[in-house]
Amino acid sequence: MKEITCKLLVVGAGPGGYVCAIRAGQLGVDTVIVEAKKPGGTCLTIGCIPSKALIHAADEFEKVAHIAAGKSPLGISTSAPSFDMSRAVAWKDRIVSRLTNGVSGLLKKQSVKMVHGQAKFRDGKTVEVETETGTQIIRAENIVIATGSVPVELSFLPFGGPVISSTEALALGAVPKQLAVVGAGYIGLELGIAFAKLGAKVTVVEAENRILPLYDAELTRPVAKRLGELGVEVLLGVKAQGLDPKTDQLLVDAKGETRRIAADKVLVTVGRKPNVEGWGLEELDLDRSGRAVRIDEQCRTSMRGVYAIGDVTGEPMLAHRAMAQGEMVAEIVAGKKRSWDKRIIPAICFTDPEIVSAGLSPDEAKATKAEVVTAQFPFSANGRAMTMLAEEGFVRVVARADNHLVLGIQAVGRGVSELSASFGLAIEMGARLEDIAGTIHSHPTQGEAFQEAALRALGHALHI
Numbered sequence: 001m002k003e004i005t006c007k008l009l010v011v012g013a014g015p016g017g018y019v020c021a022i023r024a025g026q027l028g029v030d031t032v033i034v035e036a037k038k039p040g041g042t043c044l045t046i047g048c049i050p051s052k053a054l055i056h057a058a059d060e061f062e063k064v065a066h067i068a069a070g071k072s073p074l075g076i077s078t079s080a081p082s083f084d085m086s087r088a089v090a091w092k093d094r095i096v097s098r099l100t101n102g103v104s105g106l107l108k109k110q111s112v113k114m115v116h117g118q119a120k121f122r123d124g125k126t127v128e129v130e131t132e133t134g135t136q137i138i139r140a141e142n143i144v145i146a147t148g149s150v151p152v153e154l155s156f157l158p159f160g161g162p163v164i165s166s167t168e169a170l171a172l173g174a175v176p177k178q179l180a181v182v183g184a185g186y187i188g189l190e191l192g193i194a195f196a197k198l199g200a201k202v203t204v205v206e207a208e209n210r211i212l213p214l215y216d217a218e219l220t221r222p223v224a225k226r227l228g229e230l231g232v233e234v235l236l237g238v239k240a241q242g243l244d245p246k247t248d249q250l251l252v253d254a255k256g257e258t259r260r261i262a263a264d265k266v267l268v269t270v271g272r273k274p275n276v277e278g279w280g281l282e283e284l285d286l287d288r289s290g291r292a293v294r295i296d297e298q299c300r301t302s303m304r305g306v307y308a309i310g311d312v313t314g315e316p317m318l319a320h321r322a323m324a325q326g327e328m329v330a331e332i333v334a335g336k337k338r339s340w341d342k343r344i345i346p347a348i349c350f351t352d353p354e355i356v357s358a359g360l361s362p363d364e365a366k367a368t369k370a371e372v373v374t375a376q377f378p379f380s381a382n383g384r385a386m387t388m389l390a391e392e393g394f395v396r397v398v399a400r401a402d403n404h405l406v407l408g409i410q411a412v413g414r415g416v417s418e419l420s421a422s423f424g425l426a427i428e429m430g431a432r433l434e435d436i437a438g439t440i441h442s443h444p445t446q447g448e449a450f451q452e453a454a455l456r457a458l459g460h461a462l463h464i
């Protein structure tokens, strides 16, 4: 049996783990990282990046199909496009390879040792890894658990055959003719919208009475409208029950009545859960917060020298949170004084239109008992949005009424994901409405709607 000792061992090379290892390497910490699959984790291989590649391909296809149908006012005409799913998937796979190879290169550049295989804890300082060449023992002063998350499976709709998770949906050989999506959270709707644009007849089944339950109704209304335009049937307050074994139709309980939904694929996207199995959590007996590994403001678990970061620590399960935690823990292990001091973690839904939420919504802000001022500026009054046929949606600011400190910024509209950086920066830097209103925003850009929302909250919007 081979043995390695190191100062820092990272288990899992997703965005949390690989960022932690790169930063530790930069700081001269002797670091080993173990990965069972590919570097990059869920995010680069089966999550953020592949889904955004499919969404982009679907957007481009739908744009051309729209023009071909003679519906575009832009004076462009063309004949009907066709779509080759396997070529699009191959293109997506090339992007994934470039990124995963890039991560390997970055780790190597910082002298991080990569061990391929499934890691299992023996105790809080020792991990054994089943590698292709035998068992590898790794002893470390500090260990970071970055094992990520896995899709939630429904007992009455187990994955297999026509029932798929987002992982299989991102690697299909052809666009399903009829797709049923169970769960109207962000993953289900991002993928459901993409497949609808590619020509699938999509039905979304959601047990709650609204789509995207984590976002407020004002933000989700334009997405609901677009789902209707794309011919996506959304069944709210309806529970999936299982597959009809004879016809493979999805059976749902629609307010007491069983309904059948024809589908050649049933995509189950009812959430993700911390991956706490298969790496020896039992050996460590760490404190938990529900299913997640409990951490403090330095990502320390209940065992000395053992940290946890990313999805395994629970919500919000987002790649940029995992990366920020990874960077912080690397610095702590290197001896720097760090603790979690972020004001917000922005969240984006890459639906059509996109939604961004940074900080508190109006209702959340009101719940703090502070007196609150909110204002929104619609893209229908924004010149750049008009020139892009993107007038649906708005930017909204939420601020304290007394000192105008910005508490939250949200937007819904085409391409608003790119505004999330300035929203995050404003809140992180403690901006007040006057700071945003007083910053020159280039013209013509959708970002001007942000400045105008702040001006409107101050009572003197210029373009509405």
Ligand SMILES: Cc1cc2nc3c(=O)[nH]c(=O)nc-3n(C[C@H](O)[C@H](O)[C@H](O)COP(=O)(O)OP(=O)(O)OC[C@H]3O[C@@H](n4cnc5c(N)ncnc54)[C@H](O)[C@@H]3O)c2cc1C
Pocket (backbone or CB within 6 Å): 011, 012, 013, 014, 015, 016, 017, 034, 035, 036, 037, 038, 040, 041, 042, 043, 044, 046, 047, 048, 049, 051, 117, 118, 119, 120, 146, 147, 148, 149, 166, 187, 275, 278, 279, 309, 310, 311, 312, 317, 318, 319, 320, 322, 350
């Ligand atoms: C379809 C989809 C779309 C998404 N889109 C977005 C998005 O747009 N933006 C966003 O912020 N987030 C998005 N996410 C979520 C994002 O992917 C996760 O939040 C992020 O990947 C979490 O990073 P992580 O490092 O905690 O874990 P992961 O990325 O899950 O990585 C964990 C790694 O650990 C490895 N591992 C696990 N156990 C072991 C073991 N015992 N030994 C060795 N290796 C092990 C796994 O193989 C994996 O590579 C999406 C997810 C999905 C599924």
